[in-house]
Amino acid sequence: MDIYLIRHTSLNCEKGMCYGHSDIDVSENFNVELELLKSKLPELDDFVFYSSPLKRCAKLASFLANNDYITDKRLKEHNFGDWELKKWSELVDCKHFQKWKFDFVNNPSPSGESTAEVYKRCEEFFEELIKKDHKKVVVVTHSGVIRMIVAKILGMPLDKAFSLGLDYASVSKVNIDRQIISIEYINR
Numbered sequence: 001m002d003i004y005l006i007r008h009t010s011l012n013c014e015k016g017m018c019y020g021h022s023d024i025d026v027s028e029n030f031n032v033e034l035e036l037l038k039s040k041l042p043e044l045d046d047f048v049f050y051s052s053p054l055k056r057c058a059k060l061a062s063f064l065a066n067n068d069y070i071t072d073k074r075l076k077e078h079n080f081g082d083w084e085l086k087k088w089s090e091l092v093d094c095k096h097f098q099k100w101k102f103d104f105v106n107n108p109s110p111s112g113e114s115t116a117e118v119y120k121r122c123e124e125f126f127e128e129l130i131k132k133d134h135k136k137v138v139v140v141t142h143s144g145v146i147r148m149i150v151a152k153i154l155g156m157p158l159d160k161a162f163s164l165g166l167d168y169a170s171v172s173k174v175n176i177d178r179q180i181i182s183i184e185y186i187n188r
Contacts, residue, residue: 009033077142081112122148
């Protein structure tokens with residue numbers, strides 16, 4: 001099974017905003033980024049498509065899959081709760097932020113989820129996916145979700161997963177052959 005993990009294109013959002021679960025639309029560069037992304041992928045015939053239900057992913061999945069894709073809420077980005085749509089720079093003085101920053105793996109943001117909780121739902125999705133009889137899969141999702149899947153495959157500590165750079169409209173490829181899971185590339 002070949003699995004292409006695709007991060008959504010750039011957003012119509014001010015830089016430095018915390019926007020995990022917020023349903024933000026894509027930027028005006030969408031069509032240009034879509035064409036560049038397509039050049040990084042093989043022909044998409046006979047693929048099964050999965051997507052986060054958030055519009056920044058669903059819009060991309062719709063174009064790539066000709067509207068034939070499956071949404072899965074487990075593919076949503078990290079839920080930052082009360083911090084959603086606030087500038088990260090405004091949060092640094094908050095006492096909850098300092099606690100979260102010290103151990104974001106186990107401490108959720110106020111009314112949000114911890115990284116461990118995000119990992120659990122991403123792991124559940126991935127474990128279900130690899131049991132299916134698909135040959136070629138595209139998963140359109142978010143950088144946090146891709147990092148959690150890569151962390152699972154590599155056995156990486158969750159606090160180190162955020163060291164992986166993942167650009168907008170990037171592709172990471174996972175291959176499963178005879179029960180051996182390998183990462184062919186990240187952030188292409």
